[in-house]
Amino acid sequence: MKIIVAIKQVPERDAQVRIDSSGKWIDESGLQWALNESDAYALEEALQQKEKNGGEVIVLTAGPERVGPTIREALAKGADRAIHIDCDDLASRDALGVARLLAAAIQPESPDLILTGLQSEDLGLGQTGVIVAELLGLPHATLILQVEKTGTGIKVKRELEEGWFQSVELPTPAVLTIQSGGNKLRYATLMGIKRAKTKDVRRVTAAELAVDAAPVVVLDRIALPQKQKTTQMLPGTPKEAAATLVEKLKFEARVL
Amino acid sequence: MSGIFVVLQERDARVSRASWEAIAAGQLLGSQLNQPVTAVVLGAATEALAAEAAAKAIAKVVRVDHPLLAQYTADGFTAALAQLIQAQSPTAVVLPHTYQVRDYAPALAARLGQVLISDVVAIGDGPTFTRQLLQGRLTGAYRPTGSGPCFISVQAGAFRADTVQAGAAEISTFTPTLDAAQIRTQPGEPFRGAAQTVDLGSAQLIVAVGRGIKDADNLPLIQDLATALGAEIAASRPICDNGWLPMERQVGSSGQTVSPKLYLAVGISGAIQHLVGMKGSQCIVAINKDPDAPIFEVADYGIAGDLFEVVPALTEAIKTAKQ
């Protein structure tokens, strides 16, 4: 199977967030970057499919030059080659705009399967994969934990709310968005990194892909949320504290 | 363009709570834009759902009825809704941010040249839609700039379902044109994960017990709380070492790593070996009689008290709230 995995480089999870001067995004100076977590699971699924059924795994990513190490990491873990859409203005494109870039790069490859992570750790929109499917006119399924090849296409295990699951069958080519936790991730090895040095990374500029970049939704400004994470100690008698807690869990934390 | 469409989702043959919250959001948006709210239900036999929705203080209910919509599929729902929206041109389409909506709404919006603003927690003037970024560390205000309808999905609990008043709405039907060949996915029946094995890793609610429980005989206290919550039981290492609970319930560096929505640590001090197993929890609550216990450093909510009094009180409070 020829599988394309769309990955994204995101700020590392522990990053100190400071809003930049424009008020529209965070100050990226001094940030460390990492491979988006659910994309790592998508890559892992692709690699396991290749190990089971043969084929090729290609990683695709859009971003400026700094995405290089993330591409190398994906190659080190076992991807065969990479496509880098060199794009400095990713932040000014909306989900549709980004998906157009990816779809344009994917189309000539005619893959059997396109995998993306469920959502990114920075924007968390969780839509790019679904929009790519729509743009390419392909069937799709989301929140996927397992993929199995069948005679007619693939059978996937999809996560539903509250501990339920569902099997879905669909033909290939198809797009899947992969949920974290479905597989055990592999770590990057020295051997992998050395082999990665000789793997092909094809660079294409956003301009060359010539897609419509005007956004229909704009991120106007960002802000630090009012409530910082501090421990709220709930006072009172056990009964009072318990009642307060339930109230908080329902309406403040929204986990009940 | 006019009207706020709110797409409702069905759960056990009734309108889901998240859908009512979406209606509340739709009403908020509607009052800001001075537009009426129309509820949309999809399915093959939507009469009952429509009637339920029509008993609320909204303007209209549209039944999108078609045999091919009996089961949810992304292709079916996207096609049907796309036709409805193109036919009736609403200003905005509001959906609850559920797994189902995440599966089709982005494609629906893209088909209409729009982008879904997902997981909205607040609606401001403009309208602007606030959502969380960087896993809750930032909020961002989004503004639609296109010329078509704007699409938003609202986070569960961000809007209150109880603000939706009773009323009477007009019901109409819309029959989309669908072809079986359009539906490319075949969904199976939902099933539960294997019941025998304890899978704390995927549990959404966990009650964890530590040495504060003092004796295995006191565990029923915790069991009651877990049952009331619908949560899984976990434990710190000493409890499992003593054999009071099986080893697969151990959370920590040598046990399982969990990331539930809610982690309730009862009688656990918070040694690093335990912390590394549960620090990914969305909301951490700690109950411990020592107000200086390290667990309070990582907790969102804490009760410094005697667990033998707090836990039963909490169990009662939860039972009451769920009624």
Next chain:
Amino acid sequence: MNPLALTLASPQHFSILEKLLLALLTLTSAALFWRRFGVVLDKILKSKKDAGFSLRPLGRRVGDFVWEVMLQAKVIRQRPLAGLAHAFVFWGFCAFALVTLNHFAAGFGLGFLSPDGLFGHCYFSFAAVFALACAIGILGLFIRRFLVRPKWLGKKLSYESGFIAFLIFLLMATYLAAFFLPETSPALRTLWWIHTLAILTFLPIIPHTKHLHLLLSPATVFLSRGGFSRIPALDGDEDFGLVAGTDLTRLVTLQAYSCVECGRCTEHCPAANTAKLLNPKEVILNLRGYLNTLGPASDRPLIESLAAPQVPFQCTTCGACEFQCPVGIEHLPILVGLRRGAVNTGAWDDDYGSKLFLALERGSNPLGMPATDRDKFIEKAALPLFDGTQEYCLWLGCMGAYDPQGRQIVTDLARILNYLGISYGVLRKEKCTGDAARRLGNDLLFQQLAESNLEALAQSKVKKMLSICPHCVRTIQEDWKEYGVPPAIEHHSEFIARHLHRLPSEGAGGFNPLKSQDEKSRALAPEAGSPQPPSTATSPEGFVTGHDFSRAETAAQLTGALAPATAPPVLETIVYHDPCYLGRYRNIYEEPRAVVRATGHLVEAPRSHERSFCCGAGGGLTFLGEETGERVSHVRTAELVATGATTIATACPFCNSMFRDALADKGDTAPQLLDIAQLTARNLPGKIEKQA
């Protein structure tokens, strides 16, 4: 008594026939010897060259040679009686060098040492003394091996060892017996021939048995890498560690053939002592077996041949094996080499291991904790940030930053620094030193972490570092050298010991080892009007505010641990546990003890100093899953508790964590567990304000 009759046969007593026979036998023996020894030498030379090997510094090599080989220091010190017996045998062999040469020469009529000359006379007497000592020695060793049969020599009786012991005894006996025979006795000739045949039988046996160490181990000691647990850098793009025979270097092969099967390594191995599969002696002997059957050019995997795949991962890298080895075998590079072979190629598939590596890949620390937690701690504990002007950069490490107990240690060390008026700061951001990555054999991660850290430290202009963790200290000081020049770093035990004279050993802080129980508890509460610490011009405003867990915990433990208020005065006894990475790795034994003595009465565990028994956390094992069978930490904890001490003192946050866990079972009767920084800080005066 005729003193030197062994030189006995004056040349004309040997007939041509005898000389021919002697020549034939000698040649045969030599040929048989070479037939096997040549093969061994060939295997050593055919092994990969050790990259970066240099004979310099020669002084160190000569020093080691003299100390360990000539003086037999390690052999004697670690097993005194058996060691001494062996030393006599060895010195006997050395002393006999000329005797034996002359013996054969005389057989051909070319004897050069005359019993009548002064030198000859002295020498032969001298040799006789050693012959006696050697005979007694070998007899003793024989009795030990075959009658006493200590566990570490293995279950199987080694008949070859017995035979060789017999031969050696025979050699000495024949030499000595000759002294009692008259010069003309025909028995002398017989004795001569027996002596000769014994030597000629011994010679070819040497390369076929562990007695190869006679020839090899002096070279092994001389050529060793030096240092302790010195993991060699990988050599080129195709080197991933010890994967197959082709990865074995000359040093490793030489070491494998030098093993004398004494079992000292296994005797002190914490894994072997807790019924794990890991048995260091077996690994080395299996390596030798591999070399014998497959050779150094083989690409058959070493794993499985040397040990089952999980076995190298049972090693805590405590170094007891390498430390004990009398012939210079360096076990740790071999065990870590096997780990490298599995990890660098991705063959190692362990849930916890993968989780550890992924955590290190993504973020900054092996515990997987968010860095914001560290920031919060720094803020709460009011630790100053390093800005290039302070004297020390206080390195927190993962335990100091995230572990509640580690944080208490850091906070107490900060109090000590404040009291002494010594400036320090902590880095805004720290990445793991890579200790676990290095010990587990993940060279990719280790390189990334080492290089990244070295750059960050250079940029921050860090010159001197201080750490509470021996693992950080070792990795920074030694292992980072592979990628750059690390700043100077010392462990807090060295630091505190140096400043002991300026620190109170009792007093305003209220701690007196001889106070009664209720006085103790009162003494720990903040006292109104307690004297301020001496302020100097450079002393920062340095009381620690915020949660001071040390007080809460110590008070609770003391009131819980000892009898109620009316008890008689209790003398605090403190048993100090030598951390592997501070003791054997860094040779620091006395400084922490000085610190302990300044605050209480020191007692020793049965296994202490270089014999200290590992806590079980090292080698990355603290981040891996649960141990099978008996836990190393529990064994050591039981040993420490059995000393009857009221307090266990640690100098490593990992030891602390392991003992804390193991003591949890013991409930209220458990001894206190405190780091040496905490012990010292108890005596400091000062306000400890609890945050509201």
